[in-house]
Each structure stands twice: as structure tokens, then as C-alpha cells.
Amino acid sequence: MSIDMSQFYQVFFEETSEHLASMESLLLGLDLGEPDAEQLNAIFRAAHSIKGSAGTFGFTDLAEVTHILENLLDRIRKGELAPTEAMIDAFLAAGDVLKDLLAAHRGEGEAAPGAVAAICARLSELTTDSASTTPVAVAATGSPAIAPVSAAGYDISFMLADAAQDGAAAIANLQAELGALGTLCLIASPGAADPAWHLRLTGAADTADTASLREIVEYVATTDSIRIAAIGSSAVADEAYGLFDQDDNNAEAADDSFGLFEPLPEAAAPTAADDAFGLFEPLPEAAATAIADDSFGLFEPLPAATTAAAPAPEVIVERRVAVQERVDRRQPAANAKGGADTSIRVGVERVDQLINLVGELVITQAMLAQAVADIDPVKHERLMHGMGQLERNTRDLQESVMSIRMMPISVVFGRFPRLVRDLSQKLGKQVELKTVGESTELDKGLIERISDPLNHLVRNSLDHGVEMPEARVKAGKPATGTITLKAYQQSGNVVIEVGDDGAGLNRSRILAKASERGLPVSDGMSDQEVWLLIFEPGFSTAESVTEVSGRGVGMDVVKRNITAMGGRVEIESVTGVGTRMTVRLPLTLAILDGMSVAVGAETYIIPLGYVIESLQPSRDMIKSISGVERLIHVRGEYLPVVALYEVFNIPGTVTELDRGILVVIEADGVKAALFVDALVGQHQVVIKNLEANYRRVPGISGATIMGSGHVALILDVAALAGMARNALPAAA
Amino acid sequence: MQQQRAFSGQESRSGGEGGHAQEYLTFILGPEEYAIDILKVQEIRGYDAVTTIANAPAFIKGVINLRGTIVPIVDLRIKFNVGVAEYTPFTVVIILNLGTRVVGVVVDSVSDVTMLRADQISPTPEFAATVDTQYILGLGTLDDRMLIVIDIERLMLSSEMALVDATNER
Known part of the structure; x- marks a missing residue:
């Protein structure tokens, strides 16, 4: 089965960039004195999502960095570590490294070699540093002096790597290796519902830590499936729930396999992207509350099953299968509800196409409106009514479509x-x-x-x-x-x-x-x-x-x-x-408020933003220089007149200044008066590029399509104002 | 682009194998009959009101709205100086799709679509004409008709058509 993954890469890149950006802004917004649990969780989720999808797409370097990042974040959000300025700096730096890696994968630039290792080291250092000084986290480092040996331990879950998939020998090897470190017991072996192995190591010597265990497990397992959790934290979970206190084993089995029992209520359950765990979110009750603020709710439907669950791992596996089946049916609905799915990604060209089509529709509507203008409204009342409705709907549609491009x-x-x-x-x-x-x-x-x-x-x-x-x-x-x-x-x-x-x-x-x-x-x-x-x-x-x-x-x-x-x-x-x-x-590059003016048989659009006023000049306002009527005296100012019929060589127009209209414009601080035959109206016009199929035309900035379906040209007011200055001596 | 053009030119000019045939759209300009590669033709439509563009050469009639796209219209009769540039209900505009650009050309009428084998196209003799012979791929012979096979893409994008900015940036 070979799927072309490259088509998904783009989505992955975009999503990851977004996650990184949101992570960064959250980190910057974090109040170190009083970290908001919800924010911490959001940061964690962002890191986790990146890790998850990076793993899926095989970008192991990304996954690796985020994994360490996530470990540290996880402990912060669980309250085991207090966030410090140094950590925030390290997180930001890690974010930068991730961005570089991402850019490198995209083929834009290169990630500095060694940056990954450096940031990993920095993060791990922070993890261990703080661990040794924070009493809560002692169990994780497994120092026997403080924590009793019997209490320190690790829950390990992993999936076999493909290479070792059929190797029972690999598992035996691993068991032997881990067994040398402490007491190893098998909690769950892979079943239909859960292809992962779940092991528990207790009484490990203080030389063992998650990293070293990880190394051992990595020989046989796929890197991103490995989860190693210190039991210290699950013990906290036990207390918090009190649900499983009669059977420690049971609680852990659930804990290590799905992470459902987040020890903190704020631990907003991850979205569906959240690896396999997300599968469990859509339980009916949880789906009803939608925001899984309260992961505990998940277990409400099965209280009997949970408490009655026998210590034997097989039973747990069975229950899991049952839950999963229920979940499978529910998943699509739950996905639709997830916050991540309230937006869709659409290519810009598709949106532009939509905008074009709606533009066409508007033109067609205007054409119809013109066609029915002569019809007797009494006889054709329903038609007129329909036309009115069409006009409103078209306008609304155009507005909504235009708003798609707005961000x-x-x-x-x-x-x-x-x-x-x-x-x-x-x-x-x-x-x-x-x-x-x-x-x-x-x-x-x-x-x-x-x-x-x-x-x-x-x-x-x-x-x-x-x-x-x-x-x-x-x-x-x-x-x-x-x-x-x-x-x-x-x-x-x-x-x-x-x-x-x-x-x-x-x-x-x-x-x-x-x-x-x-x-x-x-x-x-x-x-x-x-x-x-x-x-x-x-x-x-x-x-x-x-x-x-x-x-x-x-x-x-x-x-x-x-x-x-x-x-x-x-x-x-x-x-x-x-x-x-x-x-x-x-507001937008695509639409313009314009005034349409007539010059001979042609219609031109003047962008309204440049127009100061329009007036019909009286004889005494028109002043001439060296015999040519070139200036107009308006409100104490002498403005140069730009006659459009001259600029555009249009025959058959009004040539007497006092018989036409002067439109006073201002562009780049230069004022001028454009001489036109008449004002036609005011419209919102969709700007079309003239250069796409043609070339630049002096004095014209673009084109648009009028209600009649004809093309009208949009004047380049700044250029015309410039012409006024330059053309003055030439014309004289 | 350059290469592509050279390639298509060679394809129809190389008379050796003879079996290879291409489809051409033929159209009439006054008394003359022209042929262009049919793959360059997007559609054929009637001539309706154009918006004139100031200070453009006479053969550029202006621009039209082709379903939301602004398309310049060239009258080849004026450009080639053949026939009379009349606009009747039967005047035809051939909309050409030249890679990234869309251009319309006004012709007297469109006659048909013909297959021309490479050996039916003979090289253009050197002569002075209003059209630079470099845009003529050859002269096709079909029964007793002579078809002037033109490289329409090269012609339209050339500087003498003034359809493209001189800097060729866009």
C-alpha cells in the first residue's frame, strides 16, 4: 500500500506552522508567577499535535524535538515543575529550531546542524535540573534515598517496529534487558484494539531514567509510539480519582495505555489529532459536553465496568475493545464537533474563481434588471418581485463571498x-x-x-x-x-x-x-x-x-x-x-468605489477616493495661459485642467470647458481638474487586471465590467495628475 | 516559451516523414485564406461592442468582457492590410489561448478545420510583405487553395502587435 504522502505534506506544513505560531504567542502570554493551567494545556496540545503529525509523516527530527519539549511541558502543566524564564526562553528557542526544521523540510533554507541536538540537550537539562530540586518529581529520577525503591517505577508502552514485528525474540530480549534493571511485569500484550505492549518496571536502580529506558526500548519499537511514564505521576492520578485504589495495577493499565486519566482537571482532553487517545473523546456523554474540560466524564458511562474490572490485563483489553467499538460509530459526529474542524482550507485560486463567478452573476443580474425595466410592473408583479429578491440575494452573496478573502x-x-x-x-x-x-x-x-x-x-x-x-x-x-x-x-x-x-x-x-x-x-x-x-x-x-x-x-x-x-x-x-x-x-484590492464619467462614447471610472468635488465651471472660472484655457480657478486655487478627450484622443466630445464637467481630484498632494462630458453615476466596481492579457496603458490603472456587460476602464488618477504638470508646457 | 515555439515550428516544417498531420483552423481575410494551429484556439464568437483603448494602434480594436476576463481584440484585416474592416453580424472573433494570455482576433469568417501533413506545407519564399515572413510557418496546399500557415502565438506575442509590454515583464 503506497499512498502518495506528498499531497498531505502541504497541509502538515501549514498546520505545524500554525501550531508553532500559537505556541509562541501562548508562551509569550504566559504569566510566570501564576501560570494559567488552560494556557499551559494549550501549549502542550500544540506541541503534542506537532509531535503526532510529525511522527505520522516521518519527520523524525521534528518529532524528536517536540517530544522532549512535550515532556517538559507535561511536567509543568501537571504542576511538577514551576515554569521559569529560562524555560520560556528554551521553549522559544525550540520553537525556532522547529521552524527551521520545518523550513528545511519544505525545501526553503536549511536547519543549522547541531541545533537540534543543542536544543534537545538544553531542554533535557531543564527537565532534569528542575527534577532534582523539585520534590514532587523525585519519583521520576528514582532517587532511592527519598523515595522507596518499591514505589519508583516506570510504565512503558510501545509498538513494535515493523522490522521486529514478528519477533517474539525481540520482546524476550527487551524483557531480559529491562528485567536486569528492576522487576518487570507485563501489563498488556497487543490485542486487536491496541497494538501496543504495556510493561511496567519497578524497583529500578537510580541509574535508570526515562531517557535510558527509552534507548533500550527503541531497539525494538517505533520511536514515536514509545511512552514511558514515571509511576510517581500516576500515583498522583490514583489519589485524585480514588476510583482504582483497590487495584493499583488496574489504574496504571488504564493510565499508561491511554492517558485518559489526566491528573489535572484542566487537562483538557486533546483533540482527535491527539494520537490514539483522541479516540476516546467521542463517547456519547463526552461528546455532549463537547469541550472535554473534564476528562473524568468519560468514564461515567462505565462506572460499574471500571470498578468491577478484574486485575487481569486481558479483561482490560476486552473492555477497551468494547469501548473502541462504540467509539468507532461515534467518531465522525465527534470530529465534526471538534474545534479544529470549524474552518476549512481552500486554495486562494478557488476563492478567486468564486469571486469571479459571483461578479458574473452580479453582471447578469444587472442585465436582467435592465431588460425588465420597461415591463409593466402591474401585469408582471411576480416577475418584478422575483427580480427584487434576486437583486438582494445577489448583493448578499457578493458581500459574503468577498468577505472570504478578508482576514x-x-x-x-x-x-x-x-x-x-x-x-x-x-x-x-x-x-x-x-x-x-x-x-x-x-x-x-x-x-x-x-x-x-x-x-x-x-x-x-x-x-x-x-x-x-x-x-x-x-x-x-x-x-x-x-x-x-x-x-x-x-x-x-x-x-x-x-x-x-x-x-x-x-x-x-x-x-x-x-x-x-x-x-x-x-x-x-x-x-x-x-x-x-x-x-x-x-x-x-x-x-x-x-x-x-x-x-x-x-x-x-x-x-x-x-x-x-x-x-x-x-x-x-x-x-x-x-x-x-x-x-x-x-479595504481590499479587488473592489473600488468609483464614479463613472462619460467622455464621448466612452465611460471611464474615477476611483472615488481621489475625487474632491465635481462642478460645472462658469465662464469666469476658466483662465487661460498663453491663449490656451488650461487653468480653473476653484475656491481660491488655480488648478490645471486635464482634458480626458485629449489624453485619450476621443473624438466627438464636448470641448468647451464650460459645457462639460470638471472633476477635481487630488493624488499624491497634487490637485488637478479632469474635464469630462458628463457624470454618469457611482458604482462599486470589481477591479480587473488589464495587463493580464494586454499591457499597461498610460493613464489607465485597470478595467472593470459594467452592468451592461461592457468593459469600462479605470483611470490612473495619480498618473493623470502628473500629466497635468508635465503636459502643461507641451500643450501651450 | 521560446523553445516550445521553435519545436512546434520545426514539427510542421520538417517535411521528411510526411505522415505526421496536424489540425489547423482556416479562416478568411479578404481574398486570402490563413491557417492556424487549432490547439491555440479557445473559442469562436461573434463580434460585439468593444471598449476602445486610447492611443492604441488601429488594429487593436479594444477590449471585451469574456465571462469576467478582459480580453484585447485585434483586427487582423487591419494589421495585414487585407479586405475591408467591416463589422457585420457575421464578423467572427477567434479567441486564442496562448499559454498565459487570451487574445481575440477579428477575421472575415472561419472556413473549416483541416488536417495538413507536414509534406503539404512548403517553405515560405522570401518576399517583402506587410507581415514579417518570420511569422509564416509555410504555405499549405489543399486542392487548389493556398493556405498561409501562421505561427499565431509568436505573432501575437511579438512586439509589433503591441499586445505585450515592451519590457516583456508581464
């Missing part, structure tokens, strides 16, 4: 806590990151493209904005600086602010630097103009180039990227109080 900005914001933490440590600054409006949604395409510029802005705030703690205290500010990331929607735009309460921009230094670089500056420039200088290429006022910033690349790239997205950046800064960079982006 919350938290996807981008989510990576900053880590960045701020790492950077502030490196720089010796104390910085707190605040995020506001993480649920603000914007187009997926924008999300991907905004993250780099934002990254630059945040780094910049951290490096240049926030001062060192001493300087802050001296300035009468709290030692900990604050960087605020804020996102919200404002009139068809998404606004993202990156603010800090640092020193603010230094006007004189920027000016000095600018004149040093030969930029045209004067002392009379407004603050706003001065601040914009920092977006000039190669501009940096940092005295020294640091790892973080100061090379002066970045801010100009930020500006360029944002402009390319149809957005803009603004800076506000007050010396000593802080700086705020505001990025304004269009």
Missing part, C-alpha cells in the same frame, strides 16, 4: 510580541507591546503585503523611538516604554497605527542629516514635511548601525510598499512624548 489583522499583529520581546532584550530596553483592534479585517492579499512594512515600523519604533530605561526615568516617564499597534476601519480605509511613547523625532537632526545628504531642505519646512524626509532612500539618523536598524534601508522600502498597495503613511511626532506612524490602506 483579521491579528494574523500580522501576532508576530510582534515575539519581535518586541527579543529586540528589547537585545537592546536592553523595557518595552511593552499593546495591540488594539486585532479583529479588524482586511484583504488577504493586503495582509501578506503589509506585514513586512509593519515589521520595519515596529523595529524602528523600538530602536529609535523608545529610549533606554535610565533615560526614560530621567525624563520622568515610566522605565517601561509602550509600543501600540492599533488597527481600525475608517471610511473605506483600514488604518494601522504604530505608536510609541519614546523621544519623538528629532527635527534638527533630521534636517542636519538631510542637508548633509544633499536633500533640498530649509528651516522653514513644516514638521510634517520634515518627518516625511525619513522615508527618503538611505536616510538614517541613527548614530551607529546596529543589528536592528540604522542602515537607512527600510523606511523608504516601507513607503514604497505601502504606496504600491494603494495606501499612504503619515507621521505625527512630538519631542519627548512619542511618535505615531499611521498607515492607511484600502
